[in-house]
Every structure is written in C-alpha cells, then in structure tokens.
Amino acid sequence: MATAFFFFILIATFNLSLLRVSSFEPAPLQDFCVADPTNLVAVRVNGMACKNPMFVQADDFYYGGLHIAGDTRNSYGYKVTPVTVYQIPGLNTLGLSLIRIDYALWGANPPHTHPRATEIIMVLEGTLQVGFITSDPQNRLITKVLQKGDVFVFPVGLVHFQRNLGHTNASAIAALSSQNPGLISLTNTIFGSTPPISNEILAQAFRVDNKTVNHLRRKSMHV
Ligand SMILES: *[C@@H]1O[C@H](CO)[C@@H](O)[C@H](O)[C@H]1NC(C)=O
Numbered sequence: 096m097a098t099a100f101f102f103f104i105l106i107a108t109f110n111l112s113l114l115r116v117s118s119f120e121p122a123p124l125q126d127f128c129v130a131d132p133t134n135l136v137a138v139r140v141n142g143m144a145c146k147n148p149m150f151v152q153a154d155d156f157y158y159g160g161l162h163i164a165g166d167t168r169n170s171y172g173y174k175v176t177p178v179t180v181y182q183i184p185g186l187n188t189l190g191l192s193l194i195r196i197d198y199a200l201w202g203a204n205p206p207h208t209h210p211r212a213t214e215i216i217m218v219l220e221g222t223l224q225v226g227f228i229t230s231d232p233q234n235r236l237i238t239k240v241l242q243k244g245d246v247f248v249f250p251v252g253l254v255h256f257q258r259n260l261g262h263t264n265a266s267a268i269a270a271l272s273s274q275n276p277g278l279i280s281l282t283n284t285i286f287g288s289t290p291p292i293s294n295e296i297l298a299q300a301f302r303v304d305n306k307t308v309n310h311l312r313r314k315s316m317h318v
C-alpha cells in the first residue's frame with residue numbers, strides 16, 4: 096500500500112514537471128526554423144512554419160539599428176523598440192528576444208506583464224527606478240534604483256515597471272525568454288478593452304464612482 100502510494104506521488108511529480116517544461120518554448124528539434132511569413136497555408140503547431148533551410152540567409156538572423164534611440168515624445172515618455180520573431184524570423188522556436196527601451200526625462204514604462212517571458216534588463220544610460228510586484232496574497236513590491244551598467248530581472252508573468260529618475264534621457268536593453276513575449280498593459284487591458292468592461296464592474300473593482308471610471312477610461316484612450 097505504502098509502495099503504491101510512493102509510486103503514485105512519483106508519477107504525479109513527474110507529470111507535473113513535464114507540464115512545467117512544456118509550458119515554455121520547447122527545445123528545437125533542428126538547427127533552426129526560420130519563420131516563413133509567406134507560407135500562410137502551412138500548419139502552425141506553436142510558433143510559425145519553417146522556411147526551407149536551403150533558402151535561409153544571414154539576414155534571416157539579423158536586425159540593424161538598435162543603437163538608434165526610439166522617439167519618446169508620447170504621454171508616457173518612453174518607447175520600446177522590439178527585436179522579436181517579427182523582426183528576426185530566425186528567432187522562431189529559439190525562446191529568445193531583445194528590446195531597447197528609451198525614456199524621456201521622468202518617462203515611465205507603466206505597469207505591465209509579459210505572459211510568456213522572464214526579462215533581464217541592463218541600463219545603458221541614465222538612472223531608472225524599476226520594480227515588480229509578487230502575486231497575491233503578499234503583493235510585495237520589489238524595487239531598486241539602477242544606474243548605468245546595472246542589471247535587474249523581472250520574473251515571468253509578474254507586473255513590473257521602469258521610470259527614469261535621472262536628469263537626462265535614459266535607455267536600456269532587455270532580453271526576454273520568448274521569441275514572442277507578449278505584452279499585457281494594465282491600463283490598456285482594464286480601461287481600454289474592446290468592447291469595454293462595463294462601468295459597473297470597474298466601479299466595483301476599484302471602489303470608485305461611475306464618473307471616475309469614465310475619467311480613467313478617457314485617459315487610457317489618449318496615450
Ligand atoms: C531626449 O529625447 C528626446 C525625445 O526622444 C529627444 O528629442 C532629445 O534630443 C533627447 N535629448 C538628448 C540630450 O539626447
């Protein structure tokens with residue numbers, strides 16, 4: 096009986112560990128699988144269909160211009176320049192991507208999550224306050240001020256942010272553990288969905304009145 100129970104636990108643990116592994120991008124079964132955006136009829140299992148490897152070129156693994164600062168003239172004062180599978184088709188199935196983020200004075204990349212990636216960020220220029228919040232019920236804020244050359248990690252799925260605290264423009268490079276990390280912006284999802292979440296639900300969730308919900312909705316639509 097005890098032995099049977101032991102094996103049950105062993106099998107259950109093994110199944111859980113398999114689940115855990117398969118919830119991330121799987122290890123490639125070939126050297127590469129360069130995404131072929133023209134092949135729309137091909138079956139897509141997870142990611143994109145592969146180009147014939149005979150036709151693959153160096154440019155399939157290349158992106159130029161990440162030294163150029165993004166234009167931060169928007170109401171948040173930040174700009175993300177992505178280098179994901181959409182910019183480098185050769186990233187398909189490799190579980191990796193890169194972004195450059197530029198920040199105007201006091202510019203902020205507002206609270207958001209990447210559903211499919213852990214992020215590791217390095218400050219190129221300036222001073223950034225960064226942070227992430229742990230899940231319920233603790234909801235602990237883990238935050239730090241970073242200087243040029245400092246590196247920080249945002250664990251997969253957790254809400255995080257960065258803000259330029261310095262007296263100059265700031266910039267950072269971040270690597271993400273997915274070819275397609277995804278972005279869930281808290282303001283855009285909650286106040287900017289199509290069709291909108293009803294005012295009653297939002298008023299109840301934030302314990303505010305109808306007017307405040309309308310106000311926040313208008314704000315999130317004008318970024
Ligand atoms: C800071 O960024 C803004 C907007 O992207 C740009 O117009 C400005 O020239 C930058 N300032 C410096 C000192 O680089």
Ligand SMILES: *[C@@H]1O[C@H](CO)[C@@H](O)[C@H](O)[C@H]1NC(C)=O
Pocket residue numbers: 294305306309
């Ligand atoms: C809440 O605001 C919406 C949008 O302006 C409006 O249609 C609705 O009648 C308001 N509800 C209440 C209870 O005031």
